Amino acid sequence: MKAFVYSGYGSPDVLRYEELAEPVPGDDEVLLRVRAASVNPLDWRMMHGGPYLMRQMFGLYRRVTRQPGNKQPGVDVAGRVEAVGRNVTQLKPGDEVFGVCRGAFAEYARAPASKLVRKPLSMTFEQAAALPVxxxxxxxxxxxxxxxxxxxxxxxxxxxxxxxxxxxxxxxxxxxxxxxxxxxxxxxxxxxxxxxxxxxxxxxxxxxxxxxxxxxxxxxxxxxxxxxxxxxxxxxxxxxxxxxxxxxxxxxxxxxxxxxxxxxxxxxxFIASIKTEDLQTLSELMEAGKMSPVIDRLYRLSQVPDAMRYLGQWHARGKVIITVEENK
Incomplete structure (x- = not known):
């Protein structure tokens, strides 16, 4: 699969678009076919890695090498469940879901089932990916x-x-x-x-x-x-x-x-803690017509560095979204 990785902190130039093995979900996780993700200031700061105190507070580096502990960026995700871990009962292959994970800027990602909810049919993947953080x-x-x-x-x-x-x-x-x-x-x-x-x-x-x-x-x-x-x-x-x-x-x-x-x-x-009940509340508000994501720009998966540069200007109107095409 194609995915973005980084091995050092810095500008979007540290991001590399590579071919990786498809992830295997753990017992409490699901494998997602990513259809959309969104870019947050959190993603930019984790990539940038500064200041040094922030790396210590959030565990963003490995203690010996002081390199990023999480090498795959992207948190907000929306996609289709491809496989589930043996302890997962609330989701099944084929379900369309949204929530958070690590490594959302990829064709596939594994995510904790406890951090995902089903996506309503009326909601696009792009809209769903805009919601979580x-x-x-x-x-x-x-x-x-x-x-x-x-x-x-x-x-x-x-x-x-x-x-x-x-x-x-x-x-x-x-x-x-x-x-x-x-x-x-x-x-x-x-x-x-x-x-x-x-x-x-x-x-x-x-x-x-x-x-x-x-x-x-x-x-x-x-x-x-x-x-x-x-x-x-x-x-x-x-x-x-x-x-x-x-x-x-x-x-x-x-x-x-x-x-x-x-x-x-x-x-x-404060810093928010992602809870499925809150994701469900937001989903219901959208279905009721009381809320709709404002989407500023759409970027393809291969354009993640451009999306990060745009977000880093701190003038985005609403959300910046990454779209991931279905496998041909």
Missing amino acids: AAVTALQGLRDKGLIQPGQKVLINGAAGGVGTFAVQLAKSFGAEVTGVCSAGNAELVRSIGADRVIDYALEDFTGSTERYDLIFDCVGNHTLSDYRRVLKPLGRYVCIGGKNIWTALARALYAPLLSRLVSQHFVA
Whole structure:
């Protein structure tokens, strides 16, 4: 099978398109014929491997060689089950599924059965592959960390990105009044997916506004926590999922819980944990017409380095998808 691998950290130039043996699923795994995958900032950071502290925290290197521990990139996946391990009872060959795995940028991948759900017939493989990391992050951030409620004023900072476009739609499905922050070029997109108000960050600094929000969902991390405090209501909540600057994100993850002990507002930074019940919830929301992935660009499997370069510019509108053709 064809698959991308890498043996050192760096730019997309470290990615190599090679012929590999088809993987064999373990007892609790399935073998997938990959039909689509999506590219996340997580994939870019794992490929880039920096900073060094991040490699230690996430086990991204082998202790002796300090080379990548996972040599095949790609997490989000959608495809067809080809074979199942002996302990797998909930899935069978022929099932169309989506979820997460390691090594999704390949023609075949093995995945834990516990991290997959069946794909509805109405959902394309490309749409399904867009969901796992980004949409689950938005769902858990708003629902579990933000404790979102109907009628609340919610601000999404970075509303046009992969997570942000899901966050806008999910916040509306929860009955919130949504303000999206993005560039002027993305304003119409953000309105079209449900934002009640759009702020062009180049023209207006929302942290200097007189508006106060019940919940700020931050996909960017481009302001200080003191700035966010000013526009949060006294019992408001701030949820950060990271941002372009990894050092800022790490510092925020450490400082946010400390600040929450000192003030009436609540601050949290988190990384999502993929759960099948959340994947199922997202699938049902899509079938009900309450959410739809925003897909920016489609790339063929052989073009994964180009997709990674595009994502690394940090200006993608929604999701960047890898399509994998059926065997001829």
